[in-house]
Amino acid sequence: MYKEAYDLNTRMLKNSFSKARLVSQCELSFYAKRPKQEYENCHEKLALAFQKELKITPKNDPEYIYGEWGYLLSMYKSGHTEYKTELKKND
Template identity: 45%
Template structure:
């Protein structure tokens, strides 16, 4: 389970997919708290699911208004985990990034997980925080991944993803010498799918640094 979560997190890092870091590594906790969700909470959660299924996926002004109005409903949810998930989804959909950042900041303090940290750095990037702050955040990601590298077998595919995630985070943290290391790593990768993922994230990182 742990290796799967590490791989999921690093793939998020590699592809920088928005929303990919939404609590991947607290899925076990979700299963535990499932029984703690009250009937009143379940009703609101179901309303949210129905709303998402019915609104225009193109995010028209009308659908955005419905999402924003639903925040009044979601505030009534007593299960904190479920409340946070819904509100984060709405904030991101409506580009309410400051609100998303404040929510994530609290989540990171309560659960200092890799996914919460990744989301933290992602939101800082969107909000255009100073370069030094962005680099410090990426340094924390690199340190977190490095700790996990010692726990994964080098024969496991997850190791390659984690190693790449570490190189990428180190480069993003301001260590320009890791550019050559990333290029060598991509060149040495034989799996074409992984190679494409690494190359894509490499190009994106280089573009953002220019």
């Protein structure tokens, strides 16, 4: 039922954006076998959402490291394989 979940999540995102819903959308696009470009574009949008949040989060905030990891992972999943090295550094 990945397609149905994907369609429902799409409608929910249009009505009320949240980063959590966008994470779900990106993963559902993979499992619903949507085009690879769509999956990568979704993760690109997610990376931008993380980046926006990181700009207002102090680096000494414990949540910063999670946001940074989310940004790096999303960039990697969007097709930027050069971020794999950065992810391994933060492993």
